[in-house]
Amino acid sequence: MKAIELRDVEVAFHERGREVRAVRGVSLNVEQGEVFGIVGFSGAGKSTLVRTINLLERPTAGRVLIDGKDITDARGAALRGIRRSIGMVFQGFNLVGNITVGANIRFALKAGGWDLEHWAGRTEELLRLVGLNDKATSYPADLSGGQQQRVAIARALANNPRILLCDEATSALDVETTEGILDLLRDINRTLHITIVFITHQLDIAKRIFDHVAVMEEGRVVEQGATFDVFSAPQHPTTTALVSRYLDVALPEQIAPDLPEGTLVELKYRGDAAFEPLITDIARTYDASISVLHANIEYFGTRPIGVLVVLVAGEARRTGEALARLRSRVLGYRVLTRAGKDDRR
Numbered sequence: 001m002k003a004i005e006l007r008d009v010e011v012a013f014h015e016r017g018r019e020v021r022a023v024r025g026v027s028l029n030v031e032q033g034e035v036f037g038i039v040g041f042s043g044a045g046k047s048t049l050v051r052t053i054n055l056l057e058r059p060t061a062g063r064v065l066i067d068g069k070d071i072t073d074a075r076g077a078a079l080r081g082i083r084r085s086i087g088m089v090f091q092g093f094n095l096v097g098n099i100t101v102g103a104n105i106r107f108a109l110k111a112g113g114w115d116l117e118h119w120a121g122r123t124e125e126l127l128r129l130v131g132l133n134d135k136a137t138s139y140p141a142d143l144s145g146g147q148q149q150r151v152a153i154a155r156a157l158a159n160n161p162r163i164l165l166c167d168e169a170t171s172a173l174d175v176e177t178t179e180g181i182l183d184l185l186r187d188i189n190r191t192l193h194i195t196i197v198f199i200t201h202q203l204d205i206a207k208r209i210f211d212h213v214a215v216m217e218e219g220r221v222v223e224q225g226a227t228f229d230v231f232s233a234p235q236h237p238t239t240t241a242l243v244s245r246y247l248d249v250a251l252p253e254q255i256a257p258d259l260p261e262g263t264l265v266e267l268k269y270r271g272d273a274a275f276e277p278l279i280t281d282i283a284r285t286y287d288a289s290i291s292v293l294h295a296n297i298e299y300f301g302t303r304p305i306g307v308l309v310v311l312v313a314g315e316a317r318r319t320g321e322a323l324a325r326l327r328s329r330v331l332g333y334r335v336l337t338r339a340g341k342d343d344r345r
């Protein structure tokens with residue numbers, strides 16, 4: 001079942017007589033219970049698009065459906081109800097600084113219409129869920145960035161939302177803290193069955209938790225699908241650029257000039273296919289020498305994408321045939337120059 005459906009959504013801003021079309025005719029479906037990612041470079045329209053889901057940004061055109069119900073024109077009490085059923089967390093945490101962690105959460109409970117008698121119990125329950133049971137009386141400034149984001153997540157979950165929107169929720173955090181927050185979000189997604197929409201420009205986040213992903217560029221969704229499929233065989237130049245930035249191998253320049261003669265090639269392949277036998281086979285068939293200089297496997301969810309850098313040497317014509325054969329068997333093929341700079345073919 002679809003938790004979120006966007007149909008031909010447009011958002012235009014008017015700034016000093018100029019129109020900015022931040023979102024241009026975006027249609028996408030987010031299934032109930034999944035983690036859906038939106039990736040793209042800065043200014044692509046990701047935040048604006050996600051803000052249409054809870055109508056923080058009202059579409060200029062198009063429709064927004066939540067659980068099959070068209071909410072595009074909701075106002076007043078109906079709009080407040082929708083906002084309560086959709087939690088949101090931001091890069092900058094957005095906690096109120098001069099009140100305690102507990103008070104920040106009670107704020108959300110009050111807005112959600114909870115009876116006073118349930119506030120204490122619910123606050124404790126939420127803080128326990130995010131692993132901060134002992135922090136109710138602390139102030140946000142006394143917590144680490146990761147802890148502050150945990151409070152923001154607890155607050156966003158206060159009113160039992162069915163959907164959680166995360167806008168660059170880990171971008172202000174270091175790698176280890178990010179991992180903790182991503183694990184927490186995955187747990188919340190699995191145990192509470194909350195659908196998550198997560199914006200990021202970082203592929204290492206995308207590969208860890210997204211089930212499906214949409215790639216945005218200049219207000220449009222240029223590619224979408226299952227995360228592994230999109231990133232293992234990108235179709236659009238923006239996706240290719242995102243993946244390349246993440247997966248490309250930079251050989252240390254000092255070893256490159258010392259390498260023996262031959263062609264240096266970077267290969268990308270779906271890591272579930274056994275690749276080593278193929279290399280041995282090609283080397284034997286074309287009487288070429290193929291040495292593996294670098295091998296790396298990156299997991300997207302449970303599925304791997306492999307990156308290899310090989311040096312192919314031998315008699316020129318046979319080597320050319322070996323390279324052509326290799327190229328026909330991989331997802332990505334790139335000839336590297338000795339200085340480590342690429343020479344795209």
Ligand SMILES: Nc1ncnc2c1ncn2[C@@H]1O[C@H](COP(=O)(O)OP(=O)(O)OP(=O)(O)O)[C@@H](O)[C@H]1O
Nearest residue numbers: 013015020022040041042043044045046047048049
């Ligand atoms: N309130 C606004 N008024 C005018 N223009 C806006 C407004 N909000 C966003 N924009 C413009 O819309 C475009 C998309 O912005 P948006 O923040 O949605 O992109 P983004 O992909 O989330 O970028 P980032 O990753 O940098 O946050 C940008 O050109 C931005 O300047």
